[in-house]
Amino acid sequence: MRVHADLIIAGFRRYSTYRQAMLAGMTTNVVFGLLRAAVLTAAVRTASGTIAAYDIAATYTYVWLGQGLLGFVLLWGDTTLATRVRTGDVVVDLYRPWNLQTAMLAEDVGRAGYAVVTRLVPPIAFGALLFPFRWPEHPLTWPLFVVSALLALVTCYGVRFLINLATFWLLDNRGLVSFWNVTSGLLCGMVVPVAFYPGWAQVALWATPFPALLQAPINVFLERDYFSLAHQAFWAVALLVAGHLVLRRAVRKVVVQGG
Amino acid sequence: MIEVRQLRREFRVASKKGRFRREYKTVVAVDDVSFDVAAGEAVGYVGPNGAGKSTTIKMLTGILVPTGGTVRVNGVDPARQRKELARRIGVVFGQRSQLWWDLPLRDSFALLRSIYRVNSSDHGKRLEECVDLLELAPFLDTPVRQLSLGQRMRGEVTAALLHAPELLVLDEPTIGLDLESKERLREFLAGLNRRGTTLLLTTHDLDDIERLCPRLMVIDHGTVLADGPLAELRAEVTPERVLVIDLREPLNLPPLPGVTEVRSEAGGLRHHLTFRRAETTAAALITEVVRHVEVHDLAVVEPEIDDVVRRLYARTSAATDSTPDVVDL
Numbered sequence: 068m069r070v071h072a073d074l075i076i077a078g079f080r081r082y083s084t085y086r087q088a089m090l091a092g093m094t095t096n097v098v099f100g101l102l103r104a105a106v107l108t109a110a111v112r113t114a115s116g117t118i119a120a121y122d123i124a125a126t127y128t129y130v131w132l133g134q135g136l137l138g139f140v141l142l143w144g145d146t147t148l149a150t151r152v153r154t155g156d157v158v159v160d161l162y163r164p165w166n167l168q169t170a171m172l173a174e175d176v177g178r179a180g181y182a183v184v185t186r187l188v189p190p191i192a193f194g195a196l197l198f199p200f201r202w203p204e205h206p207l208t209w210p211l212f213v214v215s216a217l218l219a220l221v222t223c224y225g226v227r228f229l230i231n232l233a234t235f236w237l238l239d240n241r242g243l244v245s246f247w248n249v250t251s252g253l254l255c256g257m258v259v260p261v262a263f264y265p266g267w268a269q270v271a272l273w274a275t276p277f278p279a280l281l282q283a284p285i286n287v288f289l290e291r292d293y294f295s296l297a298h299q300a301f302w303a304v305a306l307l308v309a310g311h312l313v314l315r316r317a318v319r320k321v322v323v324q325g326g
Numbered sequence: 327m328i329e330v331r332q333l334r335r336e337f338r339v340a341s342k343k344g345r346f347r348r349e350y351k352t353v354v355a356v357d358d359v360s361f362d363v364a365a366g367e368a369v370g371y372v373g374p375n376g377a378g379k380s381t382t383i384k385m386l387t388g389i390l391v392p393t394g395g396t397v398r399v400n401g402v403d404p405a406r407q408r409k410e411l412a413r414r415i416g417v418v419f420g421q422r423s424q425l426w427w428d429l430p431l432r433d434s435f436a437l438l439r440s441i442y443r444v445n446s447s448d449h450g451k452r453l454e455e456c457v458d459l460l461e462l463a464p465f466l467d468t469p470v471r472q473l474s475l476g477q478r479m480r481g482e483v484t485a486a487l488l489h490a491p492e493l494l495v496l497d498e499p500t501i502g503l504d505l506e507s508k509e510r511l512r513e514f515l516a517g518l519n520r521r522g523t524t525l526l527l528t529t530h531d532l533d534d535i536e537r538l539c540p541r542l543m544v545i546d547h548g549t550v551l552a553d554g555p556l557a558e559l560r561a562e563v564t565p566e567r568v569l570v571i572d573l574r575e576p577l578n579l580p581p582l583p584g585v586t587e588v589r590s591e592a593g594g595l596r597h598h599l600t601f602r603r604a605e606t607t608a609a610a611l612i613t614e615v616v617r618h619v620e621v622h623d624l625a626v627v628e629p630e631i632d633d634v635v636r637r638l639y640a641r642t643s644a645a646t647d648s649t650p651d652v653v654d655l
Contacts, residue, residue, distance in 0.1 A: 155422065322389060
């Protein structure tokens with residue numbers, strides 16, 4: 068436990084050394100937020116004010132929350148482990164007396180902690196100050212949103228861990244990463260809210276972990292439903308278990324077959 | 327400390343044959359290697375690239391499972407009890423870092439303390455000692471990515487020692503370092519060994535061995551070619567030594583017992599006398615020379631360690647023709 072607490076702090080400190088990168092990321096999030104908000108609210112207006120129970124304020128809130136959560140859960144751009152596998156540095160990680168999966172999760176929680184200040188809050192504050200915004204009505208929504216955001220983080224980490232682990236077999240997981248970058252935005256409710264899709268597609272999507280990454284915390288914040296939390300909890304656990312098993316196979320592959 | 331018996335490691339290497347077919351070929355990286363290392367020893371493990379050094383080290387640290395044979399390190403089977411073993415031995419991979427790239431060196435040490443669960447007073451004491459001996463103080467607060475290679479290596483060695491391992495395994499610790507950094511590191515490792523830590527190091531730099539390791543193991547094509555004290559190996563493979571004498575005035579030397587070759591320089595002022603260890607000693611030869619001529623200066627030249635190793639490689643390279651192509655992790 069002690070180790071993980073220290074790793075969380077280390078993760079926070081590691082990312083806090085890259086201030087310019089954070090600033091650039093934040094600016095990008097805000098600029099793309101403006102673009103997305105313009106397109107989506109235009110659509111909502113032409114549809115006489117609401118689409119799938121998203122009115123103008125809810126749409127703005129959806130966009131700015133999404134822009135903030137994007138950097139918090141780190142949907143794209145985590146290649147640390149894949150690089151270490153490719154270069155062979157992963158030997159050092161495998162050799163340590165620790166659990167690689169939970170250790171990296173702890174570091175990621177630290178990173179996300181820094182991202183709260185630099186990536187999550189700024190776009191939301193920006194949107195809330197300058198555009199119509201839908202704040203939660205029940206006070207209980209706030210703690211539930213925190214839980215939901217954390218579950219989104221763990222779920223996202225679970226997916227990233229698996230994608231990175233694929234490097235043990237593929238040697239180069241860049242193709243897989245590109246595929247993920249293209250599809251994830253569409254499937255997790257980043258491009259448009261999942262509720263905009265036809266009924267059958269929504270059912271199909273909620274059977275996958277994708278909505279847990281972004282749509283679920285937004286649903287909780289907008290007080291649309293709380294089912295999302297159960298969905299997230301299920302996938303967070305399922306992905307961590309899958310990651311654990313795949314890591315074991317990967318280690319076996321390295322140790323027995325020799326990489 | 328280390329007990330290795332008939333150790334063998336094979337790799338299956340795939341090569342493409344046509345569009346879909348693949349052919350697998352078994353390559354033997356380590357073949358029938360046996361040795362013991364006692365507590366407190368310092369052993370050098372040398373061999374050309376692809377000889378099987380790193381593969382052996384990986385099996386000793388539990389990162390690879392042997393295909394055959396047994397390994398015991400500190401009484402445990404490394405592959406089965408990798409994590410228990412990790413707490414008791416230290417490993418430095420010269421070309422891999424175990425430090426956190428973006429954090430100050432000091433932070434990496436603190437993280438390793440909690441990962442290895444070392445109590446804080448022991449950790450503090452050891453860190454202080456390393457900071458002192460390796461002169462880490464000026465860059466303890468510098469992020470690792472900004473350290474020079476020499477500074478980083480000193481950090482790596484410290485990182486491997488903070489949990490007080492009884493055995494330190496170093497895989498090419500001096501690779502890429504300048505002469506001064508090498509010397510400083512060797513001096514530190516020599517001191518560490520004197521204070522009781524067992525050392526096993528692989529290297530291409532034979533000065534490392536000369537300086538640190540009374541015992542040398544030479545491996546090539548996955549088998550141990552030689553194992554013993556450096557001095558003995560030298561006598562065995564290079565049975566000849568050279569006595570260089572400078573005379574006061576040019577003279578031709580009379581035939582001397584035990585001398586197999588005489589090479590003269592500077593018009594007879596300097597003579598290189600090659601003699602066999604088995605037939606005469608340097609002292610006897612010098613006495614004999616002095617009886618005949620007036621000597622200005624003399625020196626006994628030992629064969630270079632590179633020479634010893636080169637001859638060891640040459641001795642068996644004719645025996646095998648398949649070069650094992652070791653897949654490095």
